Structures are given as C-alpha cells and as structure tokens.
Amino acid sequence: MKNIVFIPANSPLTKASFEVVSYARNLGGTVTVLAAGKLPSQDLSVLGTYGADEVIVNRSLVANDDQQITMWLANYCKEANNIVFSHDFNGKAIAPRLSVKLKAGFISGAIALPENDGSIKVNVYSGKAFGFMKCNTTQKIISLLPNSVAPEMSGNACGVTEVEETFGEIKVKVLSVKKPEGSIPLPEAERVVSAGRGLKGPENWGMIEDLANALGAATACSRPVADIGWRPHHEHVGQTGVAIRPNLYIAVGISGAIQHLAGVNGSKVIVVINPDAEAPFFKAADYGVIGDAFEVVPKLIDAVKNFRAN
Amino acid sequence: MKILVCISKAPDTTSKIAFTEGNSRFDENGVQYIVNPYDEWYALVRALEIKEASSADITIVTVGNASDEAIMRKALAIGADEAVRIDAEPTDAYFVAKAIADFAQEKNFDLILTGKETINYNGSQIGGMVAEALDLPYISIASKLDVAGSSLTLEREIAGGVEVVQVNLPVVVSCAKGMAEQRIPNMRGIMAARTKPLQVIPPKNSDQLTSYVAFANPAAKSGVKLIDPSNMDELVSLLHNEAKVI
Numbered sequence: 121m122k123n124i125v126f127i128p129a130n131s132p133l134t135k136a137s138f139e140v141v142s143y144a145r146n147l148g149g150t151v152t153v154l155a156a157g158k159l160p161s162q163d164l165s166v167l168g169t170y171g172a173d174e175v176i177v178n179r180s181l182v183a184n185d186d187q188q189i190t191m192w193l194a195n196y197c198k199e200a201n202n203i204v205f206s207h208d209f210n211g212k213a214i215a216p217r218l219s220v221k222l223k224a225g226f227i228s229g230a231i232a233l234p235e236n237d238g239s240i241k242v243n244v245y246s247g248k249a250f251g252f253m254k255c256n257t258t259q260k261i262i263s264l265l266p267n268s269v270a271p272e273m274s275g276n277a278c279g280v281t282e283v284e285e286t287f288g289e290i291k292v293k294v295l296s297v298k299k300p301e302g303s304i305p306l307p308e309a310e311r312v313v314s315a316g317r318g319l320k321g322p323e324n325w326g327m328i329e330d331l332a333n334a335l336g337a338a339t340a341c342s343r344p345v346a347d348i349g350w351r352p353h354h355e356h357v358g359q360t361g362v363a364i365r366p367n368l369y370i371a372v373g374i375s376g377a378i379q380h381l382a383g384v385n386g387s388k389v390i391v392v393i394n395p396d397a398e399a400p401f402f403k404a405a406d407y408g409v410i411g412d413a414f415e416v417v418p419k420l421i422d423a424v425k426n427f428r429a430n
Numbered sequence: 431m432k433i434l435v436c437i438s439k440a441p442d443t444t445s446k447i448a449f450t451e452g453n454s455r456f457d458e459n460g461v462q463y464i465v466n467p468y469d470e471w472y473a474l475v476r477a478l479e480i481k482e483a484s485s486a487d488i489t490i491v492t493v494g495n496a497s498d499e500a501i502m503r504k505a506l507a508i509g510a511d512e513a514v515r516i517d518a519e520p521t522d523a524y525f526v527a528k529a530i531a532d533f534a535q536e537k538n539f540d541l542i543l544t545g546k547e548t549i550n551y552n553g554s555q556i557g558g559m560v561a562e563a564l565d566l567p568y569i570s571i572a573s574k575l576d577v578a579g580s581s582l583t584l585e586r587e588i589a590g591g592v593e594v595v596q597v598n599l600p601v602v603v604s605c606a607k608g609m610a611e612q613r614i615p616n617m618r619g620i621m622a623a624r625t626k627p628l629q630v631i632p633p634k635n636s637d638q639l640t641s642y643v644a645f646a647n648p649a650a651k652s653g654v655k656l657i658d659p660s661n662m663d664e665l666v667s668l669l670h671n672e673a674k675v676i
C-alpha cells in the first residue's frame with residue numbers, strides 16, 4: 121500500500137498536519153508527504169515521528185496555488201492507493217481538483233479510520249448524523265476533519281528532499297494577507313469558549329476572551345451575534361457557520377437552537393452557562409451551570425487561574 | 431457578464447434527521463426542502479448585486495429530479511433569470527460536478543458560483559471539481575467578491591487568516607458568509623418566477639466514484655450534570671479529573 125499526504129508548509133506545522141500523517145500511517149503501507157512552501161526542511165523532518173517515511177517539499181509553490189499543486193501532486197500520485205488531506209482551507213481547494221484530475225473517489229470530511237468493510241465514517245447533515253462512504257475506484261482521496269483522530273507518534277525524524285517544480289502561469293495573484301492577531305484557528309482548537317446573545321452587547325466580550333486565554337482556548341459565537349456585528353463572521357459556529365469538534369466547548373448565553381447545536385455537537389465535552397433552566401442547550405450538555413454569565417464567568421476565570429497556578 | 435449559480439436543495443435547518451431502509455436512505459418523511467443556504471444567501475444574492483450594479487445574465491443550475499423545481503422557482507423568485515435542471519438523482523459529488531461542467535462547457539459562463547458546501551453533505555467538493563473539469567482557476571470559501579471589468583478581487587479564508595486575491599474571468603468561486611445578505615423574495619418576484627424559463631436536460635455522463643453505504647445518528651448525551659453557580663472550583667475539578675479536558 122502506498123499512501124501520499126499533502127500538507128501546507130507556508131507556516132509552522134500545526135496539529136492538523138500531524139493528524140493526517142498519523143492517519144495515513146494507520147492505513148498501512150508507506151507514507152510519503154508532499155509539502156509546498158518555504159518551511160525549513162529541519163521542521164518538516166519532524167513528520168517522521170508521526171509516521172512519514174519521507175517528505176518531498178516543493179519550494180517553488182505555495183500551498184494556496186490549488187491549480188499548480190494539483191498538477192504537481194498528480195505526477196506523484198499515479199501509483200498511490202490513498203491520498204490524504206486535512207479537511208482545511210487547502211484540502212477543500214485542492215482535493216476536489218485532484219479527484220477530477222485522477223478520476224479517484226473523494227471521501228470528504230472523514231472522522232475515523234476505515235471500518236472493516238472499507239467504508240469511512242464522515243460527518244453529514246452538519247453534524248446531525250454520520251455517513252459511511254465507499255469509493256468505487258482503486259485510488260482513494262480522503263480529507264480528514266481536524267480534531268477527529270488524535271495523532272500518534274511512531275518512528276524517528278525522516279529525510280526531506282527539496283524540489284523546485286512549477287507548472288506554467290499562476291492565475292490567482294495574491295495581493296495581501298490579513299491575519300487576526302494571536303488567535304488559534306477555530307476548526308483546530310482543542311478548547312473553545314463561545315458566547316451568544318445572552319451577553320447583551322459586544323462590550324461584554326472581555327470576560328469571554330479572558331476565560332479563553334486562561335484555558336488556552338479559541339473564541340466563537342452564535343449566528344445572531346456575528347450577524348449584528350458584535351463579533352467577526354469567522355467566529356460564527358453552527359449549521360451555517362464553522363463546524364467544530366473541540367475536546368471542550370463552553371457555551372455562555374447561547375440558547376442551543378438546533379442550528380447552533382448542529383455545528384458543535386461533535387465536541388467531546390460541552391459546558392453550558394445559562395440562567396434559563398429550560399434552555400435547550402442543557403439537553404446537549406455534559407455539565408451545566410444555571411446562572412447569570414456576569415456572575416459565573418468571572419468566578420470560573422478565577423477558578424481556572426487558581427487551578428493553573430497549582 | 432454571464433453568471434452560473436449552482437443551486438442544491440437541502441432539508442430545512444429545523445428538520446429531524448432520520449434514516450430508513452436499514453439506515454441506508456435519508457428519511458424524507460415530513461421534511462421541507464430549502465435552497466441550500468450558502469447557495470442562496472451568498473452565491474445567488476451576490477450574483478444579483480453584480481447584475482444590479484452593472485449588468486449580468488444569471489442562470490441557475492441544479493442536478494436533481496422534478497420535485498426540486500420548487501426550490502428552483504424560489505431562486506428564480508429571488509431574481510435569477512433562467513433555470514436549468516439536469517435531470518438525475520444527485521448521488522455523488524463527482525457525478526454532479528461533471529454534469530454541471532458538461533453543461534457549462536458549451537455556454538461560456540464568465541463566472542460560476544457555488545455555495546461553500548451543502549448543509550446536508552458538507553463536502554465542499556463541487557466548486558473545485560467543476561473548476562478542474564473546465565480547467566479554470568478556483569477561489570474557495572470566498573467571503574468578498576468585487577468585479578472590475580474582466581478582473582475579480584476576492585477575499586478568501588486561509589489557515590489562520592484572510593487572503594486578498596485577484597484573478598481574471600472566467601473563474602469558479604465558492605461563496606461563504608460575508609459576501610452578501612440574505613434576501614426574501616417579494617410578490618412581484620414570485621409572480622415573475624412562474625413564467626421564467628426552466629429547461630430540463632439529461633446528464634451527459636453517468637460516472638459515480640463514491641457511494642454512501644449507511645448512515646447513523648450520533649449517540650444521545652447521557653444527561654447533564656448540574657454545578658452550583660457559586661462553586662466554579664468544582665467545575666474546574668470535574669473538567670480536569672473526570673472529563674480530562676483541561
């Protein structure tokens with residue numbers, strides 16, 4: 121069995137890259153990582169400890185050139201059985217293209233290793249259900265939802281080969297990049313603190329950020345909060361926002377509407393803080409605090425800080 | 431400018447998601463279908479705004495059966511000019527994308543818009559597949575789209591940020607939140623939609639690369655453990671010792 125993994129190497133590696141390499145290793149057979157970007161070879165060799173046999177990095181491409189990268193990958197994938205991506209911004213742009221180019225079935229949004237019958241569990245209906253998908257082709261393309269399958273360590277640092285290959289004109293010109301400062305990308309965050317309309321106004325988000333900082337968590341919000349502009353759109357989670365699967369999701373002042381739950385019910389542990397004991401979110405929660413956020417959250421911040429200090 | 435907007439149907443967001451026939455099929459019983467929100471709120475409405483600002487001809491396309499014409503009429507009521515239904519069960523992303531690409535190939539659209547994903551399959555596949563099949567550039571998960579002559583400036587999400595890019599038409603774009611605001615069709619739109627052209631054509635290809643063998647619902651939570659609001663040390667201790675998440 122020959123497995124190929126694509127990872128972006130524009131910036132330091134994240135957990136999502138370790139997850140895909142480890143996933144490919146667990147499929148059995150060899151693992152070749154194809155990377156695009158300027159990240160030093162030394163940093164890439166670490167992928168060996170998650171199961172990569174070798175890394176080939178293309179220094180002439182950046183991970184966002186989906187058309188060029190598809191051509192590059194296609195050359196290397198002719199004999200591959202499985203080609204694995206993270207179901208992130210790069211995977212969503214490149215994997216569908218590669219599926220057409222190779223005419224290989226694409227299983228998008230995998231959340232587990234293959235079942236005994238070879239089918240793969242995926243998230244469908246925005247987290248309200250699972251599907252089990254099969255490919256009718258010998259080559260499979262799989263994109264793995266971040267935070268679904270924990271990365272496992274196996275083996276030592278591996279060799280990295282640098283190549284420079286381009287494929288004609290790049291049609292998409294990058295004018296600039298805006299990075300929100302210091303934030304953890306929401307889909308990859310292991311802990312998320314989220315707040316809704318119950319917070320009454322954007323000026324009250326200080327305590328949400330403080331709680332998130334104390335926990336090393338990312339921040340999120342319900343849809344109406346993003347719609348009225350209290351918080352940026354990229355924080356909107358739910359059926360029509362970002363779907364997330366953190367280990368810990370703390371929902372403050374969110375009622376728990378079906379559309380909100382859809383995007384967050386893959387979270388391993390859910391904590392709900394809401395003064396309304398009838399709020400539907402309590403039915404989906406593991407831990408609940410029936411109380412006013414303005415009293416509870418400052419106490420929780422202190423408790424977390426105390427815990428961290430000891 | 432000729433714009434193609436790819437429209438899919440999706441179960442209303444309040445629908446109960448259940449399965450029949452040994453968990454092999456989605457149970458449509460009592461389910462109301464809507465236009466997939468990303469296709470309607472962002473892709474279609476942005477196309478209308480472009481049309482209003484300069485001029486454009488907007489075609490919507492759906493791969494589906496006759497019952498999907500209700501959601502197509504809705505898209506026409508919001509303001510699309512004409513509709514094309516490719517008459518087939520949309521069983522697999524590759525099949526759907528090829529059907530759309532085969533249709534678009536002959537029509538020379540300048541701009542092809544899709545939603546960033548459907549809320550039933552969440553695949554985020556169609557846009558990229560159509561782009562590859564037509565050998566066009568693809569801007570995935572765009573939250574802003576501005577037209578200047580034959581060039582587009584877009585913002586798209588990338589890992590941990592937003593990238594501003596420029597590309598020349600023709601191009602395929604998948605549309606996400608931020609691009610436009612939802613519109614409600616008015617009576618005039620609904621009346622006009624009845625007489626707008628809705629053409630039905632067969633697919634050219636029948637290749638299907640993937641299939642769903644079964645579905646399942648997530649296990650229900652076992653019940654919430656309530657913690658006294660004055661005792662947040664207990665919550666932290668439970669999160670550490672019992673849940674092991676901090």
Ligand SMILES: Cc1cc2nc3c(=O)[nH]c(=O)nc-3n(C[C@H](O)[C@H](O)[C@H](O)COP(=O)(O)OP(=O)(O)OC[C@H]3O[C@@H](n4cnc5c(N)ncnc54)[C@H](O)[C@@H]3O)c2cc1C
Nearest residue numbers: 316317318342343358359360361373374375377379380413
């Ligand atoms: C097609 C469609 C798609 C949708 N998609 C999404 C989606 O993707 N994501 C999403 O989130 N929503 C979505 N919605 C909206 C969804 O139906 C709900 O309206 C929304 O989630 C409610 O947001 P909320 O919980 O912040 O506000 P509310 O429902 O207003 O709830 C506020 C909560 O705050 C509590 N509260 C009040 N005061 C306090 C206090 N002092 N301390 C603590 N709590 C307090 C209240 O008890 C209440 O439970 C969608 C709706 C539709 C129709």
